[in-house]
Amino acid sequence: MVDNTTESYALRMVNIEKYFGLVCALRNINLEVGRNEIIGLIGDNGAGKSTMVKILTGVYPPTSGELYVAGRKVDLRTYNVKKAHEHGIETVYQDRSLGEKQVLWRNFFIGREITLPFGFLNVKKEKEISSEIMVNTIGFRGKGITVDSNVSLLSGGERQGVAIGRAMYFQAELIILDEPTTALSLKEVQKVIAFVQKIKEGGKSCIYISHDIEDVYEISDRFVIMDRGEIVASIAKKDITLKALDEFLLEYSHGMKDKEEK
Amino acid sequence: MKPRKSSPLSFLGKIEGLPIAIVLLVLYIVFIITAPLVFQGYRIYMSFLQTVPPLLVCGLGLTFVITAGEIDLSFSAVMAFSGFIFAWGYKTFPAPWGPWFSVLLALASGGLVGYINGLLVAKLRVPSIMATLAAQFFWSGLSVLLAGGKSWSIEGITTNIVHTVFVGRLFGIVPAQAFWALGLAIVLWFILNRHKFGEEVMFVGDNEDVARVMGINVEATKIKLFTMMGVIAAFGALLLTIEMNTYFDTQGAGFLLPTMAAVFIGGTSIAGGAGSIVGSFFGAYIIGSLDAGVVATGIGGYWTQLVSGLVMTASVVLNILISEGSIARFAARLPRWATFGRSSPDVETPKIMKKGGR
Numbered sequence A: 001m002v003d004n005t006t007e008s009y010a011l012r013m014v015n016i017e018k019y020f021g022l023v024c025a026l027r028n029i030n031l032e033v034g035r036n037e038i039i040g041l042i043g044d045n046g047a048g049k050s051t052m053v054k055i056l057t058g059v060y061p062p063t064s065g066e067l068y069v070a071g072r073k074v075d076l077r078t079y080n081v082k083k084a085h086e087h088g089i090e091t092v093y094q095d096r097s098l099g100e101k102q103v104l105w106r107n108f109f110i111g112r113e114i115t116l117p118f119g120f121l122n123v124k125k126e127k128e129i130s131s132e133i134m135v136n137t138i139g140f141r142g143k144g145i146t147v148d149s150n151v152s153l154l155s156g157g158e159r160q161g162v163a164i165g166r167a168m169y170f171q172a173e174l175i176i177l178d179e180p181t182t183a184l185s186l187k188e189v190q191k192v193i194a195f196v197q198k199i200k201e202g203g204k205s206c207i208y209i210s211h212d213i214e215d216v217y218e219i220s221d222r223f224v225i226m227d228r229g230e231i232v233a234s235i236a237k238k239d240i241t242l243k244a245l246d247e248f249l250l251e252y253s254h255g256m257k258d259k260e261e262k
Numbered sequence B: 001m002k003p004r005k006s007s008p009l010s011f012l013g014k015i016e017g018l019p020i021a022i023v024l025l026v027l028y029i030v031f032i033i034t035a036p037l038v039f040q041g042y043r044i045y046m047s048f049l050q051t052v053p054p055l056l057v058c059g060l061g062l063t064f065v066i067t068a069g070e071i072d073l074s075f076s077a078v079m080a081f082s083g084f085i086f087a088w089g090y091k092t093f094p095a096p097w098g099p100w101f102s103v104l105l106a107l108a109s110g111g112l113v114g115y116i117n118g119l120l121v122a123k124l125r126v127p128s129i130m131a132t133l134a135a136q137f138f139w140s141g142l143s144v145l146l147a148g149g150k151s152w153s154i155e156g157i158t159t160n161i162v163h164t165v166f167v168g169r170l171f172g173i174v175p176a177q178a179f180w181a182l183g184l185a186i187v188l189w190f191i192l193n194r195h196k197f198g199e200e201v202m203f204v205g206d207n208e209d210v211a212r213v214m215g216i217n218v219e220a221t222k223i224k225l226f227t228m229m230g231v232i233a234a235f236g237a238l239l240l241t242i243e244m245n246t247y248f249d250t251q252g253a254g255f256l257l258p259t260m261a262a263v264f265i266g267g268t269s270i271a272g273g274a275g276s277i278v279g280s281f282f283g284a285y286i287i288g289s290l291d292a293g294v295v296a297t298g299i300g301g302y303w304t305q306l307v308s309g310l311v312m313t314a315s316v317v318l319n320i321l322i323s324e325g326s327i328a329r330f331a332a333r334l335p336r337w338a339t340f341g342r343s344s345p346d347v348e349t350p351k352i353m354k355k356g357g358r
């Protein structure tokens, strides 16, 4: 099923809803991510950002709604992480991207192993490519980190470097970063931001989730604001200054507070 | 960021199961010195090769389960249940194919128990300690019921080919079960360390969320895992039952804690995410040698438990000291002490949107 009218979108969600039991985590989500667009997704804890990300990446299905990737409707009954990877959707999480006790080469290929007959791992090949990613894509050089190092020995920034390098190696069309900078030092945050700018230059799309409004403002083309499971605003960067955005968010939250108090 | 220097000792941590192999070696040296009459002969070692394999086989399976961050307390009941199924099958189906059919039946019965455990844990999200504890009672209870509360001797098995294949004596002295256990250990080492399934088990045990977002079917992995554990425990039951020519109504009961001890002293972490087949292999031989060894030294049977406790503690401590992680951590800390650390003072409190007021 090809929907020709949506070809300019990398991804489109139509009326997505998600219930966990009786709890409604997402309702009425309609969002398009344009080709080569960087979306800054903003919202309080529990607003439903991560839930939306997990639906996009096939971790779990929505209760209802439709999902289009590159103009094509996705069959949500069979959609899963593998299919999302095949569609070029990659995710970098704050703390859920890497197996901490595992060596790096396993982390690069987990879920899409290079295998020999009968499901045995082609360890040699996986290690070769891993070390290539580490040197060429991530730029780990002479730091005593090898493909055989355990993730637990890496700093927060190095871990995000690995997760991001992995996403780049697998040629993501859309990279979703879910609070990738929460545990990082300022210097490391700058690296992540530089990486998002690289995504933009490379013609790919990105959804960037962060609580740091300044960072979000700097790198995004458009801001999408979520609250309690709903998208409440979508503002292009050219239509708003950082100060105005900050005030908008503040005002908005006060408004919600007043409502709650009544 | 500073280059990480690796300690000159760090290669020690890379040899899988080294600490526990050292403990086993030291233990045998102590036994050879304190009980020379027994431990300088070969008979005691042949007897270990006969008695340890059922425990060892279960320990290999349990290594996978614990690596996945789960536990199985029901395998000792499988040793009874599948042992009974074999005894019953052997009596019921005629030779020449009856005994072989009974072997398959016994393995399948273990697989069934494990599959049900897996469904309870993965689909209904019953914590594995609870699901398998209940299973432990249920399946040992069922075996007692089916066997009429009695032990069954398996007549004529000593002359059957099944007996020769599983527990015969190679070159007239070496118990075949030792080779089965060794072979299984090698196969399972490759599955844990060099196969997709083993990698999935490690990631699931490390962090289920990570496993899920990286596309691992966590539920399917757990069901496979428990089913495999059941089949492996049934194999242990076969080695035990055929060696003894009897299904004992109490068989399996004493295996639970020693097997767990073997896995833990072998260096498999209770926290999940990493497991050592080599460690469990030597761990099983340590646990299986302690009783007989301590008795042979002549200090008296009362001492066995105390010595066992000491050896276990020593093994676990040694494992922690030699493990790759701690050596690397130790090495990484060295420059930090000298340079006031590389922890970053430039971390800023993240600006959280003040919103919602919840």
Ligand SMILES: Nc1ncnc2c1ncn2[C@@H]1O[C@H](COP(=O)(O)OP(=O)(O)O)[C@@H](O)[C@H]1O
Binding pocket: A020, A023, A024, A025, A043, A044, A045, A046, A047, A048, A049, A050, A051, A052
């Ligand atoms: N697996 C789950 N089961 C039940 N409730 C969930 C689950 N995941 C998220 N939720 C709920 O959905 C809501 C949105 O959560 P989340 O998407 O993590 O928010 P955010 O990422 O914006 O902080 C929260 O109320 C949370 O408690």
Ligand SMILES: [Mg+2]
Binding pocket: A049, A050, A051, A178
């Ligand atoms: Mg979140």
